[in-house]
Amino acid sequence: MLSKDMVQLGSRRSTIREIFEFGRKRAAIVGRDKVYDFSLGNPNVPSPDSVKNAILDILDHEKSTAVHGYTSAQGDDNVRDVITRSINKKFDTNFTKDNLYMTVGAAASISICFKALTNPGDEFITFAPFFPEYKCFVEQGSGGKLVVVPADTENFQVNFLEFKKRINKRTKAVIVNSPNNPSGAVYSEDTILKLVSILEAKSKEYGHAIYLISDEPYREIVYSGVEVPYITKYYKNTFVCYSYSKSLSLPGERIGYIVVPSEMDNFKDTYAAVCGAGRILGYVNAPSLFQKVVAKCVGQTSDISIYETNKNLLYKGLIEMGYRCVEPQGAFYLFPQSLESDANLFCEKARKYDLLMVPGDDFGCPGHVRISYCVETQQIINALPVFKKLAEEYKK
């Protein structure tokens, strides 16, 4: 009688949430500092002071009805103006506010794109390892089909051979996530150029656009000066899906945006479809106070240097112990190989030490585990001997 899909989706928590709940329970028993929870991608770095200052400033100087009232569905005019100017300055683009649509966070940004594009039978391609919610949003959310290209586990760039086998005339869009959750890879300009050349050739061959959906909430979190190419400059039919969850440590506030470039095929209809999808999904408008807050904090980030400290400490530590891992270039995840072929069994063994990691299977990449290092640095220091014990167990 109820929607079976919804009951099932709601009953089976995501693996990540389940591990996190286990960690909470264990912390209550053995103490928080004895549980090494690396399961959740919840930023541990506080928002910059400018966020609090922006809120205070807005509350002091603007009328309550202006701060908390409805904005237009696509977002406050001034907010969109400020944000697009900042994008243009940073990436040498030419957007106006009419290319921007404010959203209720990253999940909303990508859900809206899927809903705007999908007709029955459409396929969306993504590259493992990938964010597991893509599957729900594409399939139960929009009625499309998610097609997964197996990982290139050498470097977590794109496995083009497998990609070419899967692209076909039903392919509506390709979803990329760089810096990547969970691998930490940043797609190089070379990867983007190869991808774009295939998309252009195939769009021509099939006589319709194949869109690129760039899911980039980790854009600012990159290491050693790595550059994250701005994809609209390479491919006109690109949606940029952004969120302030990670850059300003505001994941609970649900605030982000979609960029729809004017050069895109059928721009006017495409932007209208984005508006239609936002309406149908019941978003109404992105939270109004935080629209104004992110505009006031434009170009700023939390102190993301902590993530690089954590990454270096953890990466070097694990490599020294014999773990095999591609060094992350961004985001706040390490994605090493598990020490036995079944990552689920490996994670279970780790759990006995109250060391919590997420098996790569959910990300379409078995034999690996995700370690979220958006945690206190001290937790990593405390956890290293535990990782060592775990490795030694496998050497026996």
Add this chain to the structure above:
Amino acid sequence: MLSKDMVQLGSRRSTIREIFEFGRKRAAIVGRDKVYDFSLGNPNVPSPDSVKNAILDILDHEKSTAVHGYTSAQGDDNVRDVITRSINKKFDTNFTKDNLYMTVGAAASISICFKALTNPGDEFITFAPFFPEYKCFVEQGSGGKLVVVPADTENFQVNFLEFKKRINKRTKAVIVNSPNNPSGAVYSEDTILKLVSILEAKSKEYGHAIYLISDEPYREIVYSGVEVPYITKYYKNTFVCYSYSKSLSLPGERIGYIVVPSEMDNFKDTYAAVCGAGRILGYVNAPSLFQKVVAKCVGQTSDISIYETNKNLLYKGLIEMGYRCVEPQGAFYLFPQSLESDANLFCEKARKYDLLMVPGDDFGCPGHVRISYCVETQQIINALPVFKKLAEEYKK
């Protein structure tokens, strides 16, 4: 290539938004005080000071990562606890936090219920006049069908004769909205009892629950001590969909909740389906700061007495001029008959005086117009002579 439905929905703004945009343009030409815009349901009353104080208090006393971090998908534990205690005290109910699911506002509350319940072929019944977005959410959003029962224009209670003709074995749920947008009617206890007795008989006859979805963002905005029955006390299979948009004047912040009573058939699965629907629709969690804010402001409202002042002024004024109108018992809308049978033509005529109202056709109730009186009282005083001129034009 794009989703046709989405392009169409995004291209055709809602009638209401279109009228509002016309008003903005006219205000720029003739001055804001010369445009009598009664089109939008955007509360003009500021939030109570307690909202600002709550924000300041939270920012001063809680860690940034706790304030702005993810909450669990169903909402912060403490917030849900505080809110359910307040509901219990007010309505003599017995809910716990496990009966509450925090949402991204009223549109999310009802969209989640539709998505949680709908299987292909399901019908949802509502009573005219009704909020036009119901149709989008039920049909394009969830794949169900919205069935509309014509209005009882005598008093805007339920037209039971027409309801009985439409209820059938495909009926999954009935949506009620009391206090009503746009009629201002409050369903009496008698109406609720009759409705419930039909639902109980038909659920039994068809061998499956017919749910009641109570969309009640206007619950607190009622006049002359009218009571709004709390529907879970009359019918166990009721979802209560609430939003703080109107009571605390926070429509832009997108914060509300759903109550799922434990007595409901298959409670555990139903709550799971609500969680599944929230997940699929990409909501992740209700905005975190405002979850805490509404918990701190629990039981409070904006100064809603202004709406009663406005209602009295406008209602009496229009009746004296010969307009025919059912006196509203709640919400902030007046829904008089238009002075010619085609409400669209009537509204066009009114537009020439820069008097902006919304034709009832969109609400499934032709021959009426919606006047939103959530405006400065002065606007009503200024508009009365204009309403008079308009009426006189029809007397010629």
